[in-house]
Amino acid sequence: MQDDTLETTCCVVGGGPAGIMFGYLIARAGVPVTVLEKHGDFFRDFRGDTVHPSTLEVMYELGLLEDLLKIPHQKVQEGGGRFGDFDFQAADFRHLPVHAKFIALMPQWDFLDFLSERAKQFPTFRLLMQHEVVDLTREGERVTGVVARRPGGEAVRIGAQLVVGCDGRHSAVRKAAQLQLVEFGVPIDVLWFRISRRPGDPPDVLGNANYGKFLILINRGDYFQAGMIIRKDSFEELKSRGLEHFRSSLRQVAPYLGDRVEEIQDWEPIKLLTVRLDRLRRWYRPGLLCIGDAAHAMSPAGGVGINLAIQDAVAAANILSSPLRIGSVPAQTLALVQRRREFPVRLTQAAQARIHLGLVRVFRNPGPLEAPWQLKAAMRIPGIHFALGYAIGIGVRPEHVAGVRRRSTVWRQFAFAVGVAFVSAVAVTALRRSFRCARTLL
Ligand SMILES: Cc1cc2nc3c(=O)[nH]c(=O)nc-3n(C[C@H](O)[C@H](O)[C@H](O)COP(=O)(O)OP(=O)(O)OC[C@H]3O[C@@H](n4cnc5c(N)ncnc54)[C@H](O)[C@@H]3O)c2cc1C
Numbered sequence: 371m372q373d374d375t376l377e378t379t380c381c382v383v384g385g386g387p388a389g390i391m392f393g394y395l396i397a398r399a400g401v402p403v404t405v406l407e408k409h410g411d412f413f414r415d416f417r418g419d420t421v422h423p424s425t426l427e428v429m430y431e432l433g434l435l436e437d438l439l440k441i442p443h444q445k446v447q448e449g450g451g452r453f454g455d456f457d458f459q460a461a462d463f464r465h466l467p468v469h470a471k472f473i474a475l476m477p478q479w480d481f482l483d484f485l486s487e488r489a490k491q492f493p494t495f496r497l498l499m500q501h502e503v504v505d506l507t508r509e510g511e512r513v514t515g516v517v518a519r520r521p522g523g524e525a526v527r528i529g530a531q532l533v534v535g536c537d538g539r540h541s542a543v544r545k546a547a548q549l550q551l552v553e554f555g556v557p558i559d560v561l562w563f564r565i566s567r568r569p570g571d572p573p574d575v576l577g578n579a580n581y582g583k584f585l586i587l588i589n590r591g592d593y594f595q596a597g598m599i600i601r602k603d604s605f606e607e608l609k610s611r612g613l614e615h616f617r618s619s620l621r622q623v624a625p626y627l628g629d630r631v632e633e634i635q636d637w638e639p640i641k642l643l644t645v646r647l648d649r650l651r652r653w654y655r656p657g658l659l660c661i662g663d664a665a666h667a668m669s670p671a672g673g674v675g676i677n678l679a680i681q682d683a684v685a686a687a688n689i690l691s692s693p694l695r696i697g698s699v700p701a702q703t704l705a706l707v708q709r710r711r712e713f714p715v716r717l718t719q720a721a722q723a724r725i726h727l728g729l730v731r732v733f734r735n736p737g738p739l740e741a742p743w744q745l746k747a748a749m750r751i752p753g754i755h756f757a758l759g760y761a762i763g764i765g766v767r768p769e770h771v772a773g774v775r776r777r778s779t780v781w782r783q784f785a786f787a788v789g790v791a792f793v794s795a796v797a798v799t800a801l802r803r804s805f806r807c808a809r810t811l812l
Contacts, residue, residue, distance in 0.1 A: 374526040378404040378496070380694055381516055381530035383503045383543050385412065387478070388662025388679035389536030390485045390497075391428075395687035395771070397495035398432075401694040404528060405486075405495075406518050408502035408537075412479035412486075419475050419595070420588075420673035423463060423763040425680045426470035431774040435470060438484055443476035444589055448755075449762070451577040452624075456741035462755035463763045473763065475590060478676065501526065506533065506546045506658070513547065513657035532699045533658045534686070536679075539646055541664035547655050553648040554723065557730050559605060560643040560670055561598040565620075565630055567591070582736040583623040584729055596620075597670070599729055605642050613637070645669050647719055653712075654704035661686050661707070666715045669722040672762050678718065684769035685710045691772070714766040721761075 380396055382389045385407030393405040421443075429435040450459040464471050489495045501518040507527060508514060515529040535543030544551070567589060578585045586597040598620070600608060608616060617631040634640070649666035653659060662679035686707045693699045732739065748754060 384537035418676035454739035
């Protein structure tokens with residue numbers, strides 16, 4: 371069978387949040403782009419459904435926010451926890467300096483369907499589903515394209531100025547490019563499942579810690595998306611103890627679930643997320659760049675994975691649109707993307723590693739938990755809820771779509787002007803006083 375051959379300027383591997391957003395932005399800038407996705411649709415249950423204010427602000431800047439929010443979703447304005455019998459509010463998103471001051475919980479496939487449909491309106495955007503990339507093509511050191519397989523096993527070669535690996539935590543692209551991965555030990559895994567929600571249940575995201583267990587309950591309307599944090603690689607051991615033991619663990623850590631734990635009649639709907647924390651030492655090679663989970667797998671702590679992937683896509687598009695239009699992307703330009711995004715990734719992963727340590731302490735204490743005084747004191751610090759809301763909802767070094775006039779810019783200019791006026795007023799008053807003083811002395 372003869373291979374098919376296609377040509378494009380930019381070939382994006384993977385139609386997840388990073389790939390579709392990057393494809394959208396590059397096509398919007400007039401660059402021919404082909405996105406390859408190995409699956410036939412975007413349907414994946416429990417896949418990063420937490421669309422944070424930083425991502426919603428990007429959608430606002432693209433003029434897509436209003437239509438995006440027509441998709442059914444839940445709004446999370448605050449996030450809190452229950453540590454033993456101590457209830458606390460942790461993050462408050464209601465005062466963030468963005469247009470959507472909440473986390474939108476919406477199925478990732480809805481988000482991707484929406485964005486890819488919008489991207490198709492650009493004549494330079496092409497999305498090829500059921501195309502699995504299996505290798506890279508090279509000329510010397512330079513990556514010149516990819517080899518993909520279609521459902522019947524037929525191969526297609528796609529030549530490109532630049533290949534962008536957005537193919538997630540098990541990236542085939544980074545493996546083929548032999549990019550070196552640094553892995554960090556993670557002591558936890560997560561079990562995701564559903565449990566019904568009743569009126570009167572906590573309205574927002576709630577982490578419950580007690581009796582050596584940690585359970586996250588995310589309000590999804592008529593059900594909770596529940597995440598039981600377990601010790602790494604302990605799922606098989608948990609299964610061997612039986613479903614009744616699992617149900618009673620849930621009841622113990624969140625007693626208000628009551629008889630609803632009986633809804634779990636089978637292990638089948640319980641999905642294991644093997645948590646990983648890693649990042650590439652170098653995100654690029656001549657002709658190739660990796661972003662999103664392909665460059666750095668995130669822990670689910672804080673629900674930031676999809677949002678960091680989007681931030682990478684925005685930064686990469688801002689830096690690469692012009693060079694791609696000219697048709698030349700030197701490796702130094704690709705290095706700028708890593709330089710821009712590595713710091714936020716490192717900081718976020720360090721914070722996630724701290725959270726993992728806290729969870730290990732919870733596992734070590736099988737009895738009723740007492741909230742530490744440090745937690746109680748910290749929750750009383752004025753502004754702490756806003757600061758946590760900012761750290762989770764917006765994060766480190768938020769990215770903005772290039773060329774869009776932003777409210778925050780106007781704010782910054784206003785704050786700058788007020789600052790300058792204030793400093794000038796103080797300086798003028800000081801000068802006047804010193805002149806007056808000098809006159810009296812003379
Ligand atoms: C079970 C689970 C639950 C999660 N929960 C959360 C959460 O609540 N909040 C959160 O923010 N994050 C969560 N995450 C993480 C989040 O989903 C990712 O961080 C985010 O989706 C990363 O986006 P991405 O585009 O980089 O990669 P991905 O979303 O992984 O997308 C990669 C895409 O590439 C495709 N692909 C892979 N290999 C190939 C290939 N060879 N050829 C072509 N296409 C390919 C895949 O099919 C996929 O569509 C979760 C992840 C998992 C696995």
